[in-house]
Amino acid sequence: MKLWITRPMPPAVEARARADFDAEIRDSNLPLSRDEMHRALTGFDIVVPTLGDLFSADIFAAVPQPRCKLLANFGVGYNHIDVRAALAAGVQVTNTPGAVTDATADIAMTLLLATARRAGEGERLVRSGQWQGWHPTQMLGQHVTGKRVGIVGMGRIGQAIARRCHFGFGMQVAYVARSRKELEFPAEYVPDLPALAASVDFLMLAVPGGAETRHLIDALVLDAMKPSALLINIARGEVVDETALIGALQGGQIAGAGLDVYEFEPEVPAALREMENVTLLPHLGTATEEVRTDMGNMALDNVAAFLNGRPLPNAVTA
Template sequence: MKTLLITRLLPEANLAAARARYDVTLRTETCGLTVPESAAALAKYDAILPTLGDQFSADAFAGDIRCGVLANFGVGYNHIDVAAAKVAGVQVSNTPDVVTDATADIGMTLILATCRRAGEGERLVRANAWTGWQPTQMLGTHVTGKTVGIIGMGRIGQAVARRCHYGFDMPVIFFNRSRKSCDVPSRQVDQLGDLMAQADIIVVTVPGGGSNTNLIDAAALAKMKPTGVFVNIARGDVVDEEALIAALQAGRIAGAGLDVYAKEPVVPEALRALENAVLLPHLGTAALEVRAAMGQMALENINAWDDGKPLPQVV
C-alpha cells in the first residue's frame, strides 16, 4: 500500500476514499508546509495531496525524492514550482472545472457587496448605530447596466461574464494576453490600461505567480475611474497590495472586494481599517459539495498515477 500525505483536513468522504486505497497521513495543522517540511515530505511519501500555502518551491525538490505525484487541491498552483517538480520526476495536477461556478459566485458576491456597501451597512447595524432609513444614507453604486471589465477570460472569467451579462445587463469587456472567443457577448480590449479606464467594475480572474505577479500595479490602478470598484478572486500576488491600499485610502477608487491576499492569512491592518473594502477569508470554493468534488478530483489523479496512467488534470 502506497503512502499518501494529505496536508489539510478534507471532507470526510474524501478521507474515507483515500484511506480505502492508501496508507494516509493527515496533517491537522491549518498552516501550510514550509519549504523544509515540503522537502521532507517529498522524501518520505509516495504521493502528496497539497493545497494553497504549501511551499513546494525549487528548494523543496533539491534533496532525495520518493514522491511521484503532487495532486493539488485547488485550481491555482503558484505555490508549486512545476518546472522543478518535472526535473525531479514529480507529476503535478490541479482541480479545474469543479471550482468555476463557486468562484464566480463569490465574484458576484463581492461585486454586489462592494458596490452596495453591504459590509459597511452590516457593521452599522451590528454597532447599533443605524438611525433609520434616509433618502441619502449610504448611497452606493447601482450594479445593473454598469460595464464590467474582466482580467483573464478563462473558465472563471467567462462564468463571471455570464452572470454579469445575463443577470445584470452589464456590458462585458475583457483583457486577455491571447486572443479569446467566448459564448458571452463581450469585447476584448488589447491593453490592460484601456480596460482599467473603461470599466466601472474590474474583476481579476487570472492565475497567480509568474508574469502575473503584481500585474495590477499602481499604474494600472491609476487608470481606474474614481467611481470604479475593484474585485480580486484570483490570487493575492496578482495585485500590488500596498498600491491598492493607497488608492483606497486616497479615495482614488470607490471600493474593493477581495477574497485573496498577498501573504495569506495575513491581511494588512491598513486594509482591514478601510470602510470601502469588503474582505472575505478566501471563500471562493467554500461549499461542501464543491470541496468534496475537488478532493475527489485530486484523488482521481493520484489513482491514475498509481495505476500508471496519465493524470487527467496534469499541469
C-alpha cells in the same frame, strides 16, 4: 504506496482516501514547514498539497532524489509549486480545474454586490446598534445592473463571471486576455490593460497566479481607473500590488475594493481592515461542501490514475 494529505478534508474525501489508499492525513490547517516538505518528498510516494505548501526550487534542490513521484495539488492554482523544479526532480504535478469555476465566480459576484451596495458597512452599522432607521439618502451605493465591467483573464472562471454579469445583470462586458475568445455572449476584447481599466465601472480579476501575473495590477493600472470604479480580486493576492492598492484607496483614486485574496495572506494590512469601502473575505472562493468535496475527489482521481499507470487526468506541465 504511501499517500500524505497535508490538510484535513471534507468527510467524504477522507473516507475515500482511507478506504482506497494507504493514506495519512495531517491534522493541521497551517501550511507545511520546511521540515514537513522535506518529509513529504522523502517519506511518501504521493502527496496531496494545497495553497501555502511552498514546494519551491530550493526544496527540490535539498532532496535531489525524492521518493515522492506525484504532487496531486488540491486546488486549481499551483503557483506555490515550482513545476519545472518538480518535473526535473521526477515529480509529476496535477491540479483540480473545473470543480472550482462556479463557486469562485459566485464569490466574485458576492464581492461586487457587497462592495457596490456597501453591504459590509451596513451590516456593521446594524450590529453596532447605531442604525437610526431608513431615510432617502442613507448609505447610497452604486447600481450594478447595466454597468460596464472589465474582466482580466477570460479562462473558465473569467467566462463564468462574465456570464453572470451579462445574463444576470445586463452588464456590458469587456475583457483583456492573451487572445480574443469565442464567447456565447457579447463581450468587447480590449488588448491593453490600462485602457480596459480606464473604461469600466468595475474591474474584476480572474487570472492565475505566478511570476507572469505578479503585480499585474500596479499603480499604473490603478491610476487609469475611474474615481468611481471598484476593484474585485478573486484571483491570487500577488496579482495586485497591495501597497499601490492601499495608496489608491486612501487617495480616492478608486472608490473601493472587494478582496477574497491577499498578497501576503493570511496577513491583511491594517490599512485595508480599517477602510469601510473595502469588503474583505477570508479566501472563500471555493468554500462550499460540494465544491471542496469535488476538489478532493478530483485530486484522488489523479492519485488513482497514477497508481494504476493511467494518464493523469489533470497533469500540469511547466
